Amino acid sequence: MSTIKKVCQLAGVSTATVSRALKNPDMVNVKTRERIFKAIAEAGYRPNVLASSVKTGRSNSLVVLVPNLSNPFFLKIIQGIEQAAQESGYSVLLGDTQGDPAREHEYAGMVLSNRADGLIHLDHSFPFSKNDERLAENVAMVSVCERIVADKKYPVVELDNYSACRALANHLVSYGHQNFGVICGQKESQIYRDRLGGIKSVLTEEAIELDDSLVVGGEYSIEAGETGARELLANPNRPTAIFCFNDDIAIGAIHEIKKHGLRVPDDISVVGFDNIKVSGYIDPPLTTIDQPAYEMGRTAVEVVLQQIKNKTLLRDREILPFRLLERASSGQVATR
Amino acid sequence: MSTIKKVCQLAGVSTATVSRALKNPDMVNVKTRERIFKAIAEAGYRPNVLASSVKTGRSNSLVVLVPNLSNPFFLKIIQGIEQAAQESGYSVLLGDTQGDPAREHEYAGMVLSNRADGLIHLDHSFPFSKNDERLAENVAMVSVCERIVADKKYPVVELDNYSACRALANHLVSYGHQNFGVICGQKESQIYRDRLGGIKSVLTEEAIELDDSLVVGGEYSIEAGETGARELLANPNRPTAIFCFNDDIAIGAIHEIKKHGLRVPDDISVVGFDNIKVSGYIDPPLTTIDQPAYEMGRTAVEVVLQQIKNKTLLRDREILPFRLLERASSGQVATR
DNA sequence: CTGTTAGCGCCTTCAT
């Protein structure tokens, strides 16, 4: 590994000039610049970014905390993050936390130890350990989809989950459904409250009751969809339509429903949430809410970079638009 | 951000002692150690990893180059990488290259600029630019699934694609199929040659010809599966069984086949490759090759860390086992 | 426009 000094020797200049030739080329004479670049090529020199980071105090990277890398929806967000970060000269440190606080603390600590300049969190937990709480106060941090639960308010990039679920509920109600089931993800999150709130608000308007025993689940996975559907099918008060809190859950639910010899949507309608790629290709194609995951990722980067650059944030909530995608997994209520 | 100096003042010791207390605790007196840790807590001190990296020349991170973050199979590999890296104290820099050489060069350059100690590549291209070729000679690098095409041989973690495709072909032949279609991914890769070779070797043994016009595709995506299937269905010599070079392709193909009013597997059998999660939940569940993606990721980390630590590699090919998963998308050949 | 100088924050001999 050749260092800046080797280049100096070859070009017969000082380290400062080499540094300048690289950062502010117009601050150095064309002739010397040429000489320097020739020397750089000859030496096979690459600046040591770590060394400059020590000087500048900027690592030019962002940590991204994901609770579950297997979720295609998160992946789409990460793609957006990665893209936007790269365009701004930042690199992305990936942290798969699996919802484990210890891992969150470890990854979040990267911002404290100068390995990263900012943090994007795809979950609602406060990612720093109790010990680091004080230090974390001035950290650039943004959450996507979920709101971070903490004393201080951190900015968030999200969807209007309440309205999106109202749209789904209205859609199903318009098909004559009266009896609903819900297979949700984690219950302790804002998302859960917003989504269930949205559904309930419509049902209340329609004077429809939501049976508490028909709200099942607790995890965003295909398996949770299977288990949840099984539970709902076994309920004496079997629903004619099921809200699934993401597409993976819906995929599992549909699979399970079919396994019981029932048809979707003829016997039971199923709707999902997210619009992951494959949801348009399963049988039947899934009615779902399209979340602009990629854009959400991009926006998160913008927000966190604004914080890093100390520009004041215009707003601490970025709410992106959703779209109801009516596909074939939802339809007229079955006449019993 | 407090630095080591603040800790020194508080503890009344020198920087050297603090540094030691952190790295080699037993080299320092218990009493002073305690004092130091108290000071650390009080100051809210976190060592600046970048600064130590400059000293040690180690960044303790790995770059991972992925051609396509949307592919769930790659994701599984990345999970394995992330996990194993973390366990060894390394962090993962994610580079979504989209197969673009310019991006590959940029990310690969991270190893040259000390931002990363090693490189894991999920593709077959030589990721460094022509300019960096010389510098890249001693870089720790490993490819997963694909073999890197270069003068120097780099280690690879892969599957015996040839045998896996033989297994698939034998499976389909045993059901009486004689007329095959193939929807492949990129054609310039070793994988393509190995997989097609495996299929052909079985067909040759069975004295079955593979019509060249029935080998279509060129990209690993759901859309490529749709297009490919459409092409194959339109072929006057319509196949009764289709090899898809990954599960996404198979998902697209099955969707398209159904759209044409045909049934899988009654009219046409379809087999995939990878065993992504959702492949067991589509209708019909997909017959496919299970690749131990997670393990592949873990192995890749082991290999690259061995290179970094300059231990000689035991072997430069790690071949992991596959499993043929016979599910419902393949069956008896249709009697016309 | 260029060189000198003084660090960035940490680690690591070398003494003591």
Next chain:
DNA sequence: ATGAAGGCGCTAACAG
């Protein structure tokens, strides 16, 4: 067991 001092590779005033 501890401290002093020098340096990792680079940047950023400050002179000239």
